[in-house]
Amino acid sequence: MSQTTIDPRSLRTPPRRPLRLSWSDERVRAIVWQILVVGIIGAIVWWLWSNTVHNLEVRRIATGFGFLSREAGLPIAENLIPYSPTDTYFRALLIGLLNTLKVAVVGIVLATIFGTLIGIARLSKNWLLSKIAGVYIEVIRDLPLLLQLLFWYAILQGLPGPRQALHPVDGVFLSNRGLKLPWIEWQDAHSYALLAFALGALFTWFYRRDAIAKRIIDGRPRPVWPMALGCMLVLPVAIWAAAGAPWTVDWPELRGFNFRGGLNMSPEYFALLLGLTTYTAGFIAEIVRAGILAVPHGQWEAAQALGLRPGQVLKQVVLPQALRVIIPPMTSQYLNITKNSSLAVAIGYQDIVSIANTTLNQTGQAIEGIAIIMLVYLSISLSISLFMNWYNARIALVER
Amino acid sequence: MSDITLNASAKVAEAVPRSAPISQVGFVGWLRTNLFSGWLSTAVTLALGYLIIRWAIGFVDWAIINAVWSVPNNQTQACRDLRGTGACWAVVTEKHRFILFGTYPYEEHWRPALCIALFVGLYIVSAMRRFWRKELALIWVGVLTLIGVLMWGGVLGMPYVPQERWGGLVITLILATFGLALAFPLAVLVALGRRSKLPAIKALCVIYVELIRGVPLISLLFMASVMFPLFLPEGMNIDKLLRAQIAIILFAGAYLAEVVRGGLQSLSRGQYEAADALGLSYWQKTGFIILPQALRLVIPPLVNTFIGFFKDTSLVLIIGIFDLLTAGKTAIIEPAWQGFGIEVYLTVGAIYFIFCFAMSKYSQSLEAELNRHRRH
Numbered sequence: 001m002s003q004t005t006i007d008p009r010s011l012r013t014p015p016r017r018p019l020r021l022s023w024s025d026e027r028v029r030a031i032v033w034q035i036l037v038v039g040i041i042g043a044i045v046w047w048l049w050s051n052t053v054h055n056l057e058v059r060r061i062a063t064g065f066g067f068l069s070r071e072a073g074l075p076i077a078e079n080l081i082p083y084s085p086t087d088t089y090f091r092a093l094l095i096g097l098l099n100t101l102k103v104a105v106v107g108i109v110l111a112t113i114f115g116t117l118i119g120i121a122r123l124s125k126n127w128l129l130s131k132i133a134g135v136y137i138e139v140i141r142d143l144p145l146l147l148q149l150l151f152w153y154a155i156l157q158g159l160p161g162p163r164q165a166l167h168p169v170d171g172v173f174l175s176n177r178g179l180k181l182p183w184i185e186w187q188d189a190h191s192y193a194l195l196a197f198a199l200g201a202l203f204t205w206f207y208r209r210d211a212i213a214k215r216i217i218d219g220r221p222r223p224v225w226p227m228a229l230g231c232m233l234v235l236p237v238a239i240w241a242a243a244g245a246p247w248t249v250d251w252p253e254l255r256g257f258n259f260r261g262g263l264n265m266s267p268e269y270f271a272l273l274l275g276l277t278t279y280t281a282g283f284i285a286e287i288v289r290a291g292i293l294a295v296p297h298g299q300w301e302a303a304q305a306l307g308l309r310p311g312q313v314l315k316q317v318v319l320p321q322a323l324r325v326i327i328p329p330m331t332s333q334y335l336n337i338t339k340n341s342s343l344a345v346a347i348g349y350q351d352i353v354s355i356a357n358t359t360l361n362q363t364g365q366a367i368e369g370i371a372i373i374m375l376v377y378l379s380i381s382l383s384i385s386l387f388m389n390w391y392n393a394r395i396a397l398v399e400r
Numbered sequence: 401m402s403d404i405t406l407n408a409s410a411k412v413a414e415a416v417p418r419s420a421p422i423s424q425v426g427f428v429g430w431l432r433t434n435l436f437s438g439w440l441s442t443a444v445t446l447a448l449g450y451l452i453i454r455w456a457i458g459f460v461d462w463a464i465i466n467a468v469w470s471v472p473n474n475q476t477q478a479c480r481d482l483r484g485t486g487a488c489w490a491v492v493t494e495k496h497r498f499i500l501f502g503t504y505p506y507e508e509h510w511r512p513a514l515c516i517a518l519f520v521g522l523y524i525v526s527a528m529r530r531f532w533r534k535e536l537a538l539i540w541v542g543v544l545t546l547i548g549v550l551m552w553g554g555v556l557g558m559p560y561v562p563q564e565r566w567g568g569l570v571i572t573l574i575l576a577t578f579g580l581a582l583a584f585p586l587a588v589l590v591a592l593g594r595r596s597k598l599p600a601i602k603a604l605c606v607i608y609v610e611l612i613r614g615v616p617l618i619s620l621l622f623m624a625s626v627m628f629p630l631f632l633p634e635g636m637n638i639d640k641l642l643r644a645q646i647a648i649i650l651f652a653g654a655y656l657a658e659v660v661r662g663g664l665q666s667l668s669r670g671q672y673e674a675a676d677a678l679g680l681s682y683w684q685k686t687g688f689i690i691l692p693q694a695l696r697l698v699i700p701p702l703v704n705t706f707i708g709f710f711k712d713t714s715l716v717l718i719i720g721i722f723d724l725l726t727a728g729k730t731a732i733i734e735p736a737w738q739g740f741g742i743e744v745y746l747t748v749g750a751i752y753f754i755f756c757f758a759m760s761k762y763s764q765s766l767e768a769e770l771n772r773h774r775r776h
Contacts, residue, residue, distance in 0.1 A: 030597070030598050033598060033601070034598050034599075034600040034601055037600070037601055037604070038600050038601075038604070041604060048631040051630070051631055051632055051633050051634075052630045052631055054633075054634065055629075055630045055632075055634065056630065058634065124444075125433075125434070125437060125441065126434065126435065126437075126441045126444050126445060127434035127435055128435060128444070128445050128448050128449065129444055129445075129448060132448060132452075138757070138760070139753065141707075141756075141760070142707070142711075142752070142753045142756035142757050142760060143711070143749050143752055143753055143756070144711035144712070144714040144725065144752055145711070146714045146715060146717060146725060147714060147725055147745060147748060147749055147752065150725070150729065150741065150745055151741070151742065151745040151746075151749070153741075154741030154742050154745060155742060157739075157741075158483075158484075158739065158741070158742065339615070339616035339617075340616070342616040342618045342619070343618065343715070343718075345618065345718055346717060346718055353616070353618055353619065353622075357622065360626065366626040366627050366630065367627060367630070369622075369626075370619060370622055370623050370626070370627055373615070373619045373622070374614075374615045374619050377614060377615045377616055377619065378611070378614040378615060381613075381614040381615075382614065
């Protein structure tokens with residue numbers, strides 16, 4: 001963006017000389033160097049490749065992804081979509097991918113909330129609060145994540161059994177079988193209400209854009225909140241009520257040796273989520289703190305001098321500037337959560353790495369197994385980067 | 401000026417200078433501004449203070465007062481009786497040699513211990529700015545060779561110890577130090593390559609960096625442990641530790657390359673143009689003008705990346721290499737010591753924390769020092 005003005009000198013190309021076959025010609029040197037480097041690396045790759053092909057022949061391992069349609073026969077404890085051990089490897093890997101996404105998405109949301117709170121606490125004028133946040137950030141960032149995961153898992157395994165489960169609030173049980181929470185019984189009416197909410201949010205977004213565009217033309221503010229309230233709250237509630245307003249809460253209760261009903265978080269998932277969230281929150285807190293500190297104090301004062309209300313100061317002046325500093329490092333933290341969720345294999349949560357690892361042990365298809373893992377993570381990383389780059393470009397400072 | 405003071409002096413003498421009210425200065429003033437500045441702040445302070453005191457008392461009870469420090473020959477019943485109320489540090493007392501040195505022969509433990517001391521000495525010397533000279537590279541080569549000799553043995557009357565028996569803290573330090581020592585030159589080359597004008601070289605470097613940074617370290621470690629043997633010609637075999645080390649070097653190289661590239665980019669174009677104007681060749685320009693300045697700029701982020709890798713070496717646990725964390729996890733597999741994970745992980749965590757905290761503080765002080773230089 002800063003390159004919009006072109007130095008006129010760079011437009012004048014140097015006179016083109018004919019290519020001389022001599023070492024003193026820069027272009028000849030460039031070509032020779034490139035051929036040399038590419039040649040050496042190509043030779044190494046070819047050597048590794050031919051070794052691999054030879055080894056595969058000797059060990060009688062058939063290459064290819066044909067194994068994906070064979071019966072997997074591996075049990076998976078947690079699955080978002082129906083699965084049984086008689087399903088194919090492909091479906092097993094799909095379950096693994098969904099499990100990875102399940103922990104990554106929830107982890108990203110929780111770590112952002114938790115990290116932002118700690119980052120703000122670090123900036124608090126209250127000495128005690130700020131010090132505690134500082135100690136938390138320092139300690140959590142100086143310990144390996146894997147160690148923290150094993151630590152949380154050891155704590156969860158050391159909890160009493162379901163019969164003596166910790167029971168802090170009604171309907172919440174924490175035992176060595178994991179965390180149980182009450183959950184509403186999902187019915188069609190809820191899906192319709194959720195759909196109405198999504199459509200309402202989309203409509204509100206367009207309405208807001210339109211309102212801002214009109215305001216830029218005639219300067220008249222148009223309140224967005226009545227439309228937002230109508231589309232995102234009244235309409236979904238009305239649809240839900242029209243469908244008979246179903247509301248049954250599914251309470252977990254102890255039956256025999258284990259719990260029935262409610263929302264279940266396995267100890268593995270809970271330990272992984274807890275570890276990822278607390279670890280990444282430490283990094284996000286520092287990013288948020290740096291972002292807020294990056295907005296000069298004069299900006300707050302100038303905004304106040306213009307007569308903006310405190311909420312407006314934060315929303316219109318400070319946050320847009322802070323976000324510009326926050327977004328790029330935040331992107332890499334989101335990528336880190338996704339990549340770090342692969343540590344699940346150490347505590348027995350069945351994510352894509354764990355299932356691909358079992359698959360390659362069962363079938364002997366090492367190259368394909370690793371290729372699947374890498375492909376999955378590369379595509380997730382790429383999608384997150386693309387989305388965050390788009391968002392970053394949207395909020396970036398438009399200069400000239 | 402002088403006559404004003406003359407006139408005023410009489411009146412001033414009457415008013416005895418008063419100190420500021422006690423509620424504004426000193427300890428009380430500090431408390432008022434930092435802990436009790438309003439009803440919200442007071443409430444937060446009181447709530448946090450209560451929680452901290454309660455938690456601290458609980459922790460001291462568990463970790464010190466009710467703790468069991470040692471038990472006679474693996475009789476852990478005393479510990480089991482105290483589950484939940486007292487820590488069983490006996491597991492650490494019993495297993496500390498195993499956690500630090502793994503399965504290294506017991507009589508030879510002084511060798512890895514000496515290596516740990518050498519590593520720490522090497523870090524301290526490298527951290528001191530007065531040793532930032534070319535000779536430092538020679539010191540590194542010398543010390544790392546000495547560590548290799550000590551660990552393997554087989555000379556000077558030290559019995560040979562095969563690599564499979566190495567373990568514990570020394571493996572963590574080996575993976576981290578050798579990894580960084582070899583990844584750093586690679587990273588500098590890749591960073592230069594990524595800014596090169598030669599399209600083929602640039603493309604190779606971009607692919608390498610983006611590919612490695614897009615996948616988790618675990619997938620590279622798996623690759624090293626299950627795929628690497630397929631890459632080599634029949635009959636040739638590379639030790640598992642070395643394979644993991646190669647994976648860590650390749651991984652660290654990509655991340656360090658991006659840090660170094662940041663330094664290269666932040667140098668002003670004038671530096672490159674001036675070097676060209678002096679007629680320096682590419683390698684002269686890079687070695688004498690660009691790298692010394694660019695690397696100095698990125699030392700603090702480099703140290704932060706080092707901390708990340710020091711922690712990441714713990715991932716070799718997943719492919720079964722015996723580093724500090726694996727040793728800790730293995731120490732509690734024995735039935736007598738099962739269930740005392742928290743004590744062991746706290747101990748192992750303390751060791752990691754000491755190294756990372758020292759590096760983190762060092763990076764902060766260095767950053768402050770370099771910034772001070774830049775401002776003048």
